[in-house]
Amino acid sequence: MTLMTMIAKMSEGMGHTFEIFFLTLIFSQPLGMLVALMRMSKNRIVSGITRSVISVLRGTPLMLQLLAVTYGPYYLFGIGVARNKLIPVVIAFSINYAAYFAEIYRGGIESMPVGQYEAAEVLGYTKTQTFMRIILPQVVKRVLPSVTNEIVTLVKDTSMAYTVSYLEMFTIGKQIANSQTSFLPFVVAGVFYFVFNAVVDFVMGRIEKRLNYYR
Amino acid sequence: MKKLLEINHCRKQFGGMEVLTDLSLSVEESRVLSIIGPSGSGKTTLLRCATLLETMDGGDLIYDGVYAARDVDGKAVYASPPELGQIRNMFGLVFQNFNLFPHYSVLKNIMEAPMLVQKRNRDEVEAEARDLLEQMGLADRADAYPYQLSGGQQQRVSIARALAMKPKILLFDEPTSALDPELTGEILRVIRRLAEKKMTMVIVTHEMAFARDVSDWVVFMNGGVIVEQGDPREVIDHPTQERTIQFLRRMQEQ
Numbered sequence: 001m002t003l004m005t006m007i008a009k010m011s012e013g014m015g016h017t018f019e020i021f022f023l024t025l026i027f028s029q030p031l032g033m034l035v036a037l038m039r040m041s042k043n044r045i046v047s048g049i050t051r052s053v054i055s056v057l058r059g060t061p062l063m064l065q066l067l068a069v070t071y072g073p074y075y076l077f078g079i080g081v082a083r084n085k086l087i088p089v090v091i092a093f094s095i096n097y098a099a100y101f102a103e104i105y106r107g108g109i110e111s112m113p114v115g116q117y118e119a120a121e122v123l124g125y126t127k128t129q130t131f132m133r134i135i136l137p138q139v140v141k142r143v144l145p146s147v148t149n150e151i152v153t154l155v156k157d158t159s160m161a162y163t164v165s166y167l168e169m170f171t172i173g174k175q176i177a178n179s180q181t182s183f184l185p186f187v188v189a190g191v192f193y194f195v196f197n198a199v200v201d202f203v204m205g206r207i208e209k210r211l212n213y214y215r
Numbered sequence: 216m217k218k219l220l221e222i223n224h225c226r227k228q229f230g231g232m233e234v235l236t237d238l239s240l241s242v243e244e245s246r247v248l249s250i251i252g253p254s255g256s257g258k259t260t261l262l263r264c265a266t267l268l269e270t271m272d273g274g275d276l277i278y279d280g281v282y283a284a285r286d287v288d289g290k291a292v293y294a295s296p297p298e299l300g301q302i303r304n305m306f307g308l309v310f311q312n313f314n315l316f317p318h319y320s321v322l323k324n325i326m327e328a329p330m331l332v333q334k335r336n337r338d339e340v341e342a343e344a345r346d347l348l349e350q351m352g353l354a355d356r357a358d359a360y361p362y363q364l365s366g367g368q369q370q371r372v373s374i375a376r377a378l379a380m381k382p383k384i385l386l387f388d389e390p391t392s393a394l395d396p397e398l399t400g401e402i403l404r405v406i407r408r409l410a411e412k413k414m415t416m417v418i419v420t421h422e423m424a425f426a427r428d429v430s431d432w433v434v435f436m437n438g439g440v441i442v443e444q445g446d447p448r449e450v451i452d453h454p455t456q457e458r459t460i461q462f463l464r465r466m467q468e469q
Contacts, residue, residue: 118268119314123380124303124332133327137318214318215362 001180007188009176013169014192020089020158020168025151027094032101039106050102057099063163066092070164085166093157100150108143109135141211148204155196159189216243217279219384219415220265220306224286225274227260227439234260235271236439242384242432245413249426249447252436253462258419261436262388265417266308267299278305279383304333307377311389313369315361315376321348322357325376333380340379347375351405367398374405384415391422403429423466427451435459 038050057065069092073079082088112135120130159170169192173185220242227235234257242248250258263269265276267283271291276284283302284291293299315324325344329335348354351371361369370390377385387406391399403425409416410429420426426433426447433447435454443456454460 113314115310115312115314116316119310119316121268122266122303122306122308123328123376124300125328129331133331134316141318214360 001176001182003184003188006173006176006180006182006185010169010173010185010188010192013167013172016086016161016166016168017158017170019086020093020161020166021155023086023090024093024097024154024158027090028097028101031094031098033105035098035102036105036109039102040109054099054102057096058103062092062096062157063160065096066160066164068092069095085161085164089161089164089166093154097150097154101147104143104146104150105139107146108139111142112138144204144208144211148200148208151200151204152197155200156193159193216246218242218277219244219279220417221275221277222261222265223275223277225261225264225276226272226289226291227257227264227269228272229260234439235264238274238436238439238441240434240441240444242415242417244383244415246432247410247416247418247430249430249433250417250419250436251421251423251426251433251451251462252442253465256436257439258436259388262308262386262417262419266306266386267303268308278302281305304380305383307380307382307385309370309374309377309385309387309390311392313361313366313373313393315369315373317361320358320360321353321364321372324361324372325379328376329379344375344379347378348372350408351375352401365398366394367401370394370402371405374402384417385409387416387418387420389419389421391420421466423451423463435462437462 035050035054038046039054041047041050066089070085070088071081074081116134116138117130120134125134158168161168162171162174165171170189173189177183177185218241222241223239225235225238226233238257238261240248250261252258260269264271267276270293271284273286273289273291274284275282275286276291281298281302282294283299284293286292294302316327319327322341322344325347326337326340329340329343330337345354345357348357351374353368353371353375356364356368356372361372364372370393374385374390390406391402394402399422403422406416406418406425407429418426418430428447430447432444433450434444435442435450435456435458437458443450443454443459450459451463454463
């Protein structure tokens with residue numbers, strides 16, 4: 001098999017890689033914010049449960065979580081494994097990444113000076129207005145470098161979908177590598193992730209620059 | 216004279232420590248009240264209770280006849296959230312550290328609350344905001360961001376932000392304490408001009424000369440109680456209480 005055919009075959013899986021990446025990003029960000037707010041809840045039960053869940057999600061391998069979400073329903077309830085594995089894969093990724101994003105957001109929110117809340121309160125802003133207009137925009141700027149870090153990791157973590165045989169780029173590459181006894185597919189995969197992340201870096205850098213209009 | 220702010224028998228504890236003990240004071244319309252005293256005397260806590268940033272344990276808090284809190288059997292019972300919202304509309308607060316919103320331009324810092332909270336028309340609010348900036352000598356800084364301004368300029372913006380809400384009474388928490396000495400003058404001038412325009416104000420300050428000049432009434436606090444109060448010239452130039460004499464002597468030595 002020539003290099004070009006390998007690349008062509010692997011490209012078919014790239015669409016799925018992008019799907020995992022973008023869907024996880026879209027779902028895990030708001031979910032992470034929700035989890036962060038629950039983690040900071042004044043209700044001890046809510047914050048305690050959230051804390052434990054975060055600790056499990058961060059303390060066990062993503063690979064295990066992928067297996068659990070994909071095959072767990074079958075072993076536990078006898079429900080058939082989803083035909084389109086994109087669904088369990090994205091669910092597992094989103095939940096796992098939400099746990100990490102939640103802790104990043106929490107750090108950002110807790111780093112905000114109390115004076116910002118008090119100024120808004122005295123001016124009569126509601127709690128929601130204060131959060132959405134005063135706190136959140138400043139938190140986004142503060143946490144952006146850490147969020148970029150997570151996104152870069154996510155790009156590479158998409159390869160883990162091979163554990164549940166979801167046909168994204170890396171899974172296909174691994175199949176070719178096995179059948180052709182060649183190392184080349186891994187090189188192709190490496191280059192792909194590197195370029196993908198170069199784009200991520202560029203985009204995030206632009207966003208950071210745009211938020212640099214204030215300090 | 217109509218009383219715009221009235222605090223009766225205010226009590227406040229922090230972790231078992233009594234910070235304010237049975238403290239009462241009132242401010243009449245168009246009057247300026249200065250609160251002086253050593254740090255830890257409770258004057259900032261008093262201001263925070265008055266601006267609803269802190270809740271009193273006991274006592275009444277009344278703005279222009281409207282009860283924000285009412286003493287019931289020694290316990291302060293606060294009005295409902297919507298009522299407190301109305302009361303917040305009556306006063307403005309200028310913080311020691313300005314607390315401007317760093318991600319907003321100067322103009323937006325001033326304009327957002329009147330539009331968002333008071334639901335006023337943008338054009339009208341903008342005209343007023345620009346007028347306030349003009350009065351503060353900052354007409355050309357409308358599009359600047361807080362970090363681009365000096366401390367004195369930031370504090371003037373924060374005064375403009377408070378005034379844009381058209382408060383009946385304006386409270387200041389050590390408005391010059393975070394500023395370099397050479398910048399305090401510009402803030403004091405602004406406050407003095409507001410006093411000339413008959414703005415009702417409560418000022419917690421360490422500027423004795425200023426307190427004497429600008430205020431109609433001075434309260435000296437120590438240990439959570441009012442030790443001495445009266446005409447500023449009397450209290451500051453001829454104090455009668457030992458604690459006041461000591462404090463003023465120490466202020467002079469600095």
